Amino acid sequence: MSGPAARVRKGVAARPAAIARGERPLVVYEQLRDLIVHGHLAPGGRIVESDVAARLGVSRTPVRGALQRLQQEGYIVDASGGRLARPMVAPLTSEDARELFHMVAEIEGLAARWAAARPTGERRTVVRVLRALNADFRREAEIRRPDFNRLHDLDTSFHRSYVEAGAGPRLLALHTIIKPQAERYERLYLSLLVSDLKSSVAEHEAIAAGIERGDADAAQRAVQTNWRNAAGRLERVIDRAGERGSW
Numbered sequence: 001m002s003g004p005a006a007r008v009r010k011g012v013a014a015r016p017a018a019i020a021r022g023e024r025p026l027v028v029y030e031q032l033r034d035l036i037v038h039g040h041l042a043p044g045g046r047i048v049e050s051d052v053a054a055r056l057g058v059s060r061t062p063v064r065g066a067l068q069r070l071q072q073e074g075y076i077v078d079a080s081g082g083r084l085a086r087p088m089v090a091p092l093t094s095e096d097a098r099e100l101f102h103m104v105a106e107i108e109g110l111a112a113r114w115a116a117a118r119p120t121g122e123r124r125t126v127v128r129v130l131r132a133l134n135a136d137f138r139r140e141a142e143i144r145r146p147d148f149n150r151l152h153d154l155d156t157s158f159h160r161s162y163v164e165a166g167a168g169p170r171l172l173a174l175h176t177i178i179k180p181q182a183e184r185y186e187r188l189y190l191s192l193l194v195s196d197l198k199s200s201v202a203e204h205e206a207i208a209a210g211i212e213r214g215d216a217d218a219a220q221r222a223v224q225t226n227w228r229n230a231a232g233r234l235e236r237v238i239d240r241a242g243e244r245g246s247w
Contacts, residue, residue: 024058024062025062025065025066025069027056027062028052028056028058028062028063028065028066029065029066029069029070031056032047032052032066032067032070032075033070033075033180036070036075036076036089036090036184037180037181037183037184037187038187039184039187039188041089042089042244042245043089043090043091043092043184043188043244043245044088044089044091044244044245045088045089045245046079046086046087046088047067047076047087047088047089049063049064049067049087067087071087073177073181074090074096074181075089075090075181076088076089076090077090077091088245089245090245091243091244091245092184092185092188092238092243092244092245093238093243094235094238094239094243097182097185097231097234097235097238098231098235100178100181100182100185101182101185101227101228101230101231101234102227102228102231103178104175104178104179104182104227105223105224105226105227105228105231106224107163107171107174107175107178107179108159108162108163108175108223108227109220109221109223109224109227110166110167110171110220111162111163111165111166111167111171111175111223112162112163112166112207112210112211112219112220112222112223113166113216113217113219113220114166114167114168114216115162115163115165115166115211115219116166116210116211116213116214116215116216116218116219116220117166117214117216118165118166120214122165123211123212123214124212126161126162126165126211127208127211127212129161130158130161130162130204130207130208130211131205131208133154133157133158133161134158134201134204134205134208136154137151137154137155137158137197137200137201137204138197138198138201140154141194141197141198141200141201146194148190148191151190151197152183152186152187152190155186155200156183158204159179162207162211162219162223163175165211185234188244189234189237189238189241192237192240192241193233193234193237196233199229199233200226200230203222203225203226203229204226206218206222206225206226207219207222207223207226209222210222
């Protein structure tokens with residue numbers, strides 16, 4: 001992107017061959033959300049409804065619906081203060097990061113609590129996966145020039161493993177809405193957090209240990225500690241590197 005006012009036409013993938021009418025609102029929503037989460041639409045960048053419609057080969061109606069949903073979920077904001085008169089990608093700020101990370105802490109903490117209440121055999125299976133992922137995460141973090149995409153994918157898989165093991169459909173749905181918003185921060189600032197990754201490895205092990213013992217309180221507390229500490233680490237980085245897309 002060339003700057004905060006860059007238009008969506010520079011980030012949207014090539015137009016798909018066809019999108020069934022009934023699927024269009026969801027497809028447009030998911031594509032725009034992924035572009036925002038992966039940073040292809042820069043924080044503070046304007047989203048032009050007609051550009052999105054042209055690139056995706058749909059009318060402006062499903063685009064408008066997608067933008068409204070993205071605004072409700074916090075991915076975009078209206079710079080003019082009206083109803084999406086000037087939709088823009090939400091900026092990345094310390095205050096927003098703190099709120100999101102603490103929300104994820106509570107959602108995932110509850111999932112870990114329930115995962116720790118699973119039968120012993122199920123817990124052992126989950127813990128084997130968690131420790132294998134954490135070991136790969138630690139090895140990648142120790143490399144002089146780590147692959148940040150791989151680090152992010154390993155961390156995401158670690159957390160998703162115990163969430164899927166413990167959460168019910170409602171909690172999973174809530175997690176699916178909130179977690180990608182936190183992911184925006186992780187992807188953009190991860191390269192500046194490398195020195196803190198050893199702490200993340202230790203915190204991950206505490207999560208695995210709590211689930212392994214079947215200690216629901218310890219598992220929930222370990223997840224909350226991990227995300228709250230991550231929020232603090234991120235806030236310090238944002239203070240140094242600056243917020244993105246703020247007006």
